[in-house]
Amino acid sequence: MESLARIEAKEAAEAESASAAKKAQQEAMQAQIAAAVDAAVAEERAKASGEASAADAGDTVGANIDWSGVNSVDMTLFYPGQASFEFVQNGKQHGGARPLTKGGDQCTTCHAKELENIGNKIVKGTENTEPTPIPGKRGVINATMQAAHDGENVYFRLQWPDAPHAPAPFVDGGKMDPENQIKVAMMITGTGIKMGEQVGCWATCHADNTYMPFDPGPEAIAASGDVAELLKAKESIQKYLSETRTKIEIKGRRGKAQGGWNKLKSAEEIDQLLADGTFMDLMRVYADGSATNGYLLERRVQNDGDIAASAKLSAGMWTVVFSRPLTSDKPGDVPLEAGKTYTVGFAIHDDFSSARFHHVTLNTSLALDDETAQINVVGR
Numbered sequence: 001m002e003s004l005a006r007i008e009a010k011e012a013a014e015a016e017s018a019s020a021a022k023k024a025q026q027e028a029m030q031a032q033i034a035a036a037v038d039a040a041v042a043e044e045r046a047k048a049s050g051e052a053s054a055a056d057a058g059d060t061v062g063a064n065i066d067w068s069g070v071n072s073v074d075m076t077l078f079y080p081g082q083a084s085f086e087f088v089q090n091g092k093q094h095g096g097a098r099p100l101t102k103g104g105d106q107c108t109t110c111h112a113k114e115l116e117n118i119g120n121k122i123v124k125g126t127e128n129t130e131p132t133p134i135p136g137k138r139g140v141i142n143a144t145m146q147a148a149h150d151g152e153n154v155y156f157r158l159q160w161p162d163a164p165h166a167p168a169p170f171v172d173g174g175k176m177d178p179e180n181q182i183k184v185a186m187m188i189t190g191t192g193i194k195m196g197e198q199v200g201c202w203a204t205c206h207a208d209n210t211y212m213p214f215d216p217g218p219e220a221i222a223a224s225g226d227v228a229e230l231l232k233a234k235e236s237i238q239k240y241l242s243e244t245r246t247k248i249e250i251k252g253r254r255g256k257a258q259g260g261w262n263k264l265k266s267a268e269e270i271d272q273l274l275a276d277g278t279f280m281d282l283m284r285v286y287a288d289g290s291a292t293n294g295y296l297l298e299r300r301v302q303n304d305g306d307i308a309a310s311a312k313l314s315a316g317m318w319t320v321v322f323s324r325p326l327t328s329d330k331p332g333d334v335p336l337e338a339g340k341t342y343t344v345g346f347a348i349h350d351d352f353s354s355a356r357f358h359h360v361t362l363n364t365s366l367a368l369d370d371e372t373a374q375i376n377v378v379g380r
């Protein structure tokens with residue numbers, strides 16, 4: 001009887017939280033529609049008064065691609081809070097740790113269908129993964145992705161609905177990055193990264209990065225001397241690959257800090273990783289349509305690989321298009337070749353956010369002219 005009562009109480013609580021989630025979803029949808037209507041009205045007014053909206057400028061990237069004929073893939077980007085690479089590997093913190101580290105499961109093996117639940121839960125604040133929630137922030141972004149190539153360049157087109165502003169209570173003015181209402185990032189997993197194909201972006205996301213639980217802070221960074229200099233770090237630590245450290249603390253027993261920011265390998269070892277293709281290719285697009293190309297290794301490095309982009313907000317919908325050569329001889333660019341399948345990940349920094357306050361995909365497969373990949377980059 002007692003256990004039956006427990007189950008009934010649990011079911012009632014679940015039903016209640018499901019109905020609360022539904023209500024929140026409906027409210028978010030209504031807000032989205034209202035924002036879209038406002039934006040459309042503003043755009044019409046601007047047109048009528050002869051002003052072209054600034055966001056309409058520079059839409060030449062991918063102009064040779066007829067997007068209407070390119071399949072679109074639904075992508076759910078969820079809010080991950082502080083769930084780091086150490087967190088997901090630690091059995092005390094994460095239910096999937098063992099199948100992930102010992103069984104070869106991918107994040108999507110378990111989570112592909114429940115990203116709405118995870119994102120909506122974490123964004124409201126949780127004991128272990130979100131100590132500083134942003135009230136009113138959405139838990140998921142439903143985006144669509146189209147990808148094409150013309151034999152020379154690859155083109156990505158990402159679209160998602162804008163949302164009303166939800167100020168971050170822990171920064172003056174509520175905007176972490178006031179210059180950029182949005183940013184888009186894409187990572188492509190290089191070779192020889194431990195669990196790289198299973199975890200996508202998580203290979204670079206550590207418990208001691210900026211705004212993460214073991215962020216060492218400026219004093220400890222300054223006290224690290226050489227390490228701070230090599231990492232070009234002052235305030236906090238950027239993303240890095242575990243392969244560039246001699247030790248990464250995962251268990252965190254007896255209050256040990258998780259991560260390994262200061263356990264840097266030698267410059268020779270890191271150069272060798274780069275030469276071997278062991279890095280995460282990283283492309284970033286900013287709200288004004290500017291873009292940077294680079295990679296993640298011991299820190300974030302910008303390279304001079306080609307990249308072009310455009311970003312625009314129209315009728316409540318963001319459209320970001322970016323392009324780079326399929327193959328490039330720049331160190332830190334993963335060449336994209338037919339017949340190979342790549343693991344990629346996308347992040348959207350929505351609503352003037354920065355650092356970890358983004359929405360992300362789990363591991364996502366990508367290939368050229370291959371319908372079995374989640375993102376099929378079609379020849380046009």
Ligand code: HEC
Nearest residue numbers: 083088095096099100105106107109110118126129199202
């Ligand atoms: C074998 C299945 C499995 C795999 C593989 C797995 N997880 Fe999990 N994950 C779980 C379980 C079980 C939970 C706990 C569910 C709950 O609390 O409702 C969980 C919870 C989470 C949470 C929620 C944490 C919170 O605060 O509620 C996040 C985020 C997460 N996993 C991310 C990942 C990522 C990223 C990967 C890949 C690197 C991954 N998981 C791989 C099973 C898995």
